[in-house]
Amino acid sequence: MQMRISDIFKLAFKALRDRKLRSFLTILGIMIGSAIILALIASSSGLSAGIQAQVSKIGANTLTVSSARQFFAPGGSSGTQNYQLSQQDVNTIKSLQGVSDVIPYYSQRATISYGSNSMEGELIGVDTSALFTMYKGLSLYSGSLPDSYDPSAAAVGYSIAFPTGSSDQLTLNQMISITLGGSTSSSLTFLVKGVFSEYGRVLFSNIDDTVFVSLQSAQILLKTQYFSGLYVITNTAGDVTTVQQEIESYYGTQVRVMSAGSMVSSVESITSQMTVFLGSIGGVSLFVAAVGITNTMFVSVMERTREIGILKALGYRPRQIMGMFLSEAILSGVVGGVGGTILGYALSFMIGGALPMSGGFGPPGQTRSSTTLTPVFTPELIAFSLLFPIGIAVLAGLYPAWRASRMNAVVALKYE
Amino acid sequence: MSSRAGLAVQTIGVTKVYRVGHIDYPALRGVSLKIGKGELVSIVGPSGSGKSTLLNLIGALDAPTSGRVIVDGIDLRKLNQDKLALLRNLRIGFVYQTFNLIQRLTAIENVEMPLIARGIPEKIRKSRSLKMLSAVGLRREANKRPTELSGGEQQRVAIARALVTQPTIVLGDEPTGNVDSKTTREVLNYIIQVNKAFGTTFVLVTHNPEVSNMTHRMITLKDGLIEKEQYLQRMDSYTGL
Numbered sequence: 001m002q003m004r005i006s007d008i009f010k011l012a013f014k015a016l017r018d019r020k021l022r023s024f025l026t027i028l029g030i031m032i033g034s035a036i037i038l039a040l041i042a043s044s045s046g047l048s049a050g051i052q053a054q055v056s057k058i059g060a061n062t063l064t065v066s067s068a069r070q071f072f073a074p075g076g077s078s079g080t081q082n083y084q085l086s087q088q089d090v091n092t093i094k095s096l097q098g099v100s101d102v103i104p105y106y107s108q109r110a111t112i113s114y115g116s117n118s119m120e121g122e123l124i125g126v127d128t129s130a131l132f133t134m135y136k137g138l139s140l141y142s143g144s145l146p147d148s149y150d151p152s153a154a155a156v157g158y159s160i161a162f163p164t165g166s167s168d169q170l171t172l173n174q175m176i177s178i179t180l181g182g183s184t185s186s187s188l189t190f191l192v193k194g195v196f197s198e199y200g201r202v203l204f205s206n207i208d209d210t211v212f213v214s215l216q217s218a219q220i221l222l223k224t225q226y227f228s229g230l231y232v233i234t235n236t237a238g239d240v241t242t243v244q245q246e247i248e249s250y251y252g253t254q255v256r257v258m259s260a261g262s263m264v265s266s267v268e269s270i271t272s273q274m275t276v277f278l279g280s281i282g283g284v285s286l287f288v289a290a291v292g293i294t295n296t297m298f299v300s301v302m303e304r305t306r307e308i309g310i311l312k313a314l315g316y317r318p319r320q321i322m323g324m325f326l327s328e329a330i331l332s333g334v335v336g337g338v339g340g341t342i343l344g345y346a347l348s349f350m351i352g353g354a355l356p357m358s359g360g361f362g363p364p365g366q367t368r369s370s371t372t373l374t375p376v377f378t379p380e381l382i383a384f385s386l387l388f389p390i391g392i393a394v395l396a397g398l399y400p401a402w403r404a405s406r407m408n409a410v411v412a413l414k415y416e
Numbered sequence: 417m418s419s420r421a422g423l424a425v426q427t428i429g430v431t432k433v434y435r436v437g438h439i440d441y442p443a444l445r446g447v448s449l450k451i452g453k454g455e456l457v458s459i460v461g462p463s464g465s466g467k468s469t470l471l472n473l474i475g476a477l478d479a480p481t482s483g484r485v486i487v488d489g490i491d492l493r494k495l496n497q498d499k500l501a502l503l504r505n506l507r508i509g510f511v512y513q514t515f516n517l518i519q520r521l522t523a524i525e526n527v528e529m530p531l532i533a534r535g536i537p538e539k540i541r542k543s544r545s546l547k548m549l550s551a552v553g554l555r556r557e558a559n560k561r562p563t564e565l566s567g568g569e570q571q572r573v574a575i576a577r578a579l580v581t582q583p584t585i586v587l588g589d590e591p592t593g594n595v596d597s598k599t600t601r602e603v604l605n606y607i608i609q610v611n612k613a614f615g616t617t618f619v620l621v622t623h624n625p626e627v628s629n630m631t632h633r634m635i636t637l638k639d640g641l642i643e644k645e646q647y648l649q650r651m652d653s654y655t656g657l
Contacts, residue, residue, distance in 0.1 A: 312477065314510075317501040
């Protein structure tokens with residue numbers, strides 16, 4: 001003599017339907033909790049995945065060296081107290097065991113204009129022949145790499161040549177004008193020799209928004225002999241750690257050394273902390289929802305005291321009565337979980353749109369345009385956002401349902 | 417055992433004491449009675465005489481402070497909560513003054529409730545419930561909610577619900593207390609019919625002499641004790657209204 005599961009849930013559904021508004025509000029609470037958890041975790045893993053994809057564009061055998069203060073003092077080479085990287089440092093690092101090449105570069109935010117277009121972007125001065133070594137998978141869309149020593153030649157990123165929302169497009173051998181931002185405001189013109197294919201962000205820069213010129217041109221334009229940073233290429237990926245340690249022991253805290261591996265791990269530690277933090281916000285909201293369920297259930301049990309008495313008189317066993325009330329909580333959890341997952345899915349794309357993946361991990365003054373964050377949904381995450389609310393609902397409903405099942409029939413029947 | 421075989425209900429020295437704070441209120445002070453199968457019995461007496469308490473003990477809704485209650489040959493002392501619930505579901509039907517229907521469910525859904533507890537498939541219980549509602553003249557009201565029914569109709573739904581399980585014994589707590597005299601007569605008529613046709617035992621707590629006068633036996637309680645028992649008519653000679 002067991003009640004059918006389908007009957008239990010039908011009765012639970014009727015009971016929830018009978019109190020539409022209250023049920024809706026209870027379920028809404030669960031939905032919001034579940035949605036927040038899903039959206040926040042999916043977004044933060046999306047952020048993590050996006051940053052890792054950027055990091056992976058620089059080779060596993062690559063280190064970057066930059067002046068330590070530069071990280072925290074926007075505007076580039078303003079402070080004289082900062083250690084400044086010079087040709088001497090290039091030679092020093094080059095002489096270290098395991099280093100195959102050191103590529104110095106300048107970088108600065110700049111306004112790029114040609115024809116009717118004017119856009120914010122970045123100027124990078126570097127030995128242009130080293131570009132394909134620095135950026136894995138970078139390729140030319142048209143033209144050729146400018147000669148390393150040609151002071152007037154430039155290669156530009158895809159978005160500079162083909163700006164969105166403008167019909168005016170750049171052609172090869174066209175002149176572009178570069179005006180530097182920040183303290184040093186000077187202007188130079190360059191002849192575009194090559195256009196890169198779409199590449200996206202890598203670490204500190206968005207290649208698509210960047211103009212590459214020779215080291216010498218940048219030196220003239222920036223009026224400084226000190227580099228913004230150095231790319232250090234080691235013989236093998238295995239040399240990265242020892243080279244990093246050697247550079248760090250030589251310079252102490254004057255420079256900041258980063259490798260793809262160390263960036264990945266620092267990104268991971270930040271995003272995992274973020275995931276825990278954001279996840280716990282969602283957890284708290286689900287906990288609040290659970291308190292809501294418990295409260296609603298208690299009110300419901302009180303209101304239906306007489307009904308519980310009737311059920312007892314009709315021969316419903318305590319366990320059956322408990323099951324009936326618990327299934328109302330479960331049903332709320334199921335609807336809340338499913339609704340919350342759908343809502344969270346939509347919400348995570350909204351967060352992705354509102355939270356552009358700015359290069360928060362690069363030197364300041366060099367971040368500009370951003371790619372939109374793509375949330376990551378693992379099957380585990382989806383399962384979690386579906387099932388966790390149900391679990392919470394069961395826990396929240398357990399005590400009120402137990403109370404209902406323990407009620408004294410005679411007292412319950414007299415309840416007004 | 418054999419002496420109890422013909423009994424629907426037997427109580428032996430049953431007492432019930434309610435404790436409020438530190439004060440004991442004795443509701444029943446030693447009630448021993450026997451009700452045979454197929455009997456139609458009324459329990460009368462002034463308010464507070466213990467009528468409803470006795471009914472709740474017979475209905476296995478409450479346990480006596482001392483003494484034994486035996487229903488259909490089963491000593492209730494030996495049953496746990498689950499077995500008591502099972503006994504109520506299988507052998508006992510309740511009819512209350514206030515009908516005690518579940519308001520959000522339709523008439524037929526209310527009648528189905530005791531069958532749902534047994535896990536009877538929907539098709540079977542629907543047809544049984546509809547048959548029961550037809551028997552009380554409410555076939556067309558099957559899908560109405562209690563609020564859409566008159567008091568008399570609601571009481572007939574409650575009777576259908578009590579009888580749909582084919583119980584051995586039906587307990588009524590002022591079953592005609594909230595209905596007009598015409599409905600009272602209809603309800604009584606139906607009770608008599610069922611009693612005759614199926615041999616269902618009825619124990620009715622009532623204030624209404626119209627009800628008690630048509631039962632086989634009237635038991636009068638006073639201050640928690642049986643004051644008197646009157647045999648009004650013999651079961652076999654009883655013809656109803």
